[in-house]
Amino acid sequence: xxxxxxxxxxxxxxxxxxxxxxxxxxxRRATLICCEDTRHSAKLLAHAGIRGARLAVCNEHTxxxxxxxxxxxxxxxxxxALITDAGTPGISDPGSRVVRAVxxxxxxxxxxxxxxxxxxxxxxxxxxxxxxxxDGFLPRSGTERRARLESVxxxxxxxxLYEAPHRIERTIADLARHCGPQRPVAVARELTKLHExxxxxxxxxxAAHLAGRxxxxxxxxxxxxxxxAPPPDDHDLRADLRAELAAGADRRAAVAAVTARHRVxxxxxxxxxxxxxxx
Ligand code: SAM
Numbered sequence: 001x002x003x004x005x006x007x008x009x010x011x012x013x014x015x016x017x018x019x020x021x022x023x024x025x026x027x028r029r030a031t032l033i034c035c036e037d038t039r040h041s042a043k044l045l046a047h048a049g050i051r052g053a054r055l056a057v058c059n060e061h062t063x064x065x066x067x068x069x070x071x072x073x074x075x076x077x078x079x080x081a082l083i084t085d086a087g088t089p090g091i092s093d094p095g096s097r098v099v100r101a102v103x104x105x106x107x108x109x110x111x112x113x114x115x116x117x118x119x120x121x122x123x124x125x126x127x128x129x130x131x132x133x134x135d136g137f138l139p140r141s142g143t144e145r146r147a148r149l150e151s152v153x154x155x156x157x158x159x160x161l162y163e164a165p166h167r168i169e170r171t172i173a174d175l176a177r178h179c180g181p182q183r184p185v186a187v188a189r190e191l192t193k194l195h196e197x198x199x200x201x202x203x204x205x206x207a208a209h210l211a212g213r214x215x216x217x218x219x220x221x222x223x224x225x226x227x228x229a230p231p232p233d234d235h236d237l238r239a240d241l242r243a244e245l246a247a248g249a250d251r252r253a254a255v256a257a258v259t260a261r262h263r264v265x266x267x268x269x270x271x272x273x274x275x276x277x278x279x
Contacts, residue, residue, distance in 0.1 A: 006070060006080050006102045008095055010088040010114030014193035016047045023112045024048045031078030034058035034066060036085045036094060044083075058082065063094045067101035074107045088116040092136045092162055117191055118160045121220035125158070125186035126200055128225065132158040138171060145174075153178040156225040165215035172210055175223065176203035184224035190217040232262045237272050245276075 007026050012018040027033060028050050035041035036059045045053055058066045070080045082089050082098060089095035102109050118134050133155055139145040152159050152175070163171050172187070181204030188198045195217065199209055203223075232240075237258055244254035255273050259266045 004077070004079055005074055005108030005110060006082060006098065007110050007112060008082050008089045008099070009112045010116065011041075011044055011083050011086060013086045013115045013117050013120070013191055014196075016044065018115050018192060019044065019048060020112070020114055023114055024050070026079070026112050027053065027081050027083070029079060030081035031076075032056055032070070032073045032080045034070065034080060034082045034098065036083075040085050041083060058094055058098065060094055063097045064101075067098050070098055071102060071105045071107065074102065075105075086115075086117075088114065091116055091118065091134075115192070117162070117188075117218070117220050120191045121186065121188035121198070121222050122158065122160050124188070124198055125222035127158045127184060127186060127222055129158065132160060134160045137162050137164075138174075140167075149174055149178040152223065153180075154226055156228065158225050159223045161221040161223070163219040163221055165217055165219065168215055168219045168221075169207070169210045171221065172203060172206050175221070176207055179203060179223065179226070181207075183226075186222040188220040188222065191220070193217070232264065234272060237262065237264065237269055238276065241269070241273050241276060 007030070009023045009026050011023065027045065027048065030053065032054050033041070033045075034056050036057070038055045038057060041055065045051075056066060056069065058070075070082075073080050082095055084093040084095065087093065090099065099109050122129055122132060135148070135152060138148050138152075138161060152161075161171070168187070172185075175183070175185070181202060183203045184201070185203050185206050186198055186200045187206055187210070188196075190196050199206065201209070240258045240261065241254050244257050245251070249257065251273050255266065255269045258264075259269045262269075
């Protein structure tokens, strides 16, 4: 049980049985519980047998304004618990602004860790878990979306994304277009719930799997990282040398640039440059 300060308490992402003992105790003893939606959190508290809790709404609109009340409660010696509708606060959810404000006031912040959809999906995806990137929700449209898709496509580490049910089909199609149809993916749905499903395959297969299905539930997409680029062959190196020379570099500078870019032996690039004829 954590006493004093602001405590971020992770709550279930579907299965109420996932609220741990320490989270429950912290909520029971908190002076104030900040939550996104009081009706939603009341169900969790009722399930845990917690009655008479003081609740305050802390969502994306009220988070900044709520900070002063949180700080006052902590300064008065209280413990403020921060929860969201599901999972870990601050992960694609409110939390980080209150954390910043409490830290800036010189007060303690701690966490009762627990469910997070991204971690649950990642560890059962079958993809590389040693290094990964969490990219939240993709921007919905325009150049921002295209730029993010391009950066996801180039990422060598496993990427975890959140997606709403009505956008999952389009997101998988966009990912297939940018990353190539053969990129491995796991699409996790309704984790910890009755209809939990984890689908694993390539992006092209995922698109076929989702086509025409009613988009139900909440989704996490776990995407395998981009394969390292194959080592350049002589043809690639010659083409690059020609481009450097055409841009005005002399032979020496062109060899240096191409060697550095491709991390290959300088002698090899030099010999290829000689084979191009007089510089
Ligand atoms: N803070 C939460 C966490 O720690 O995972 C995430 C909150 S974010 C607003 C909600 C998104 O998380 C959903 O759109 C979905 O992508 C993902 N999510 C939450 N619960 C899930 C579940 N049970 N199964 C699959 N995805 C889930």
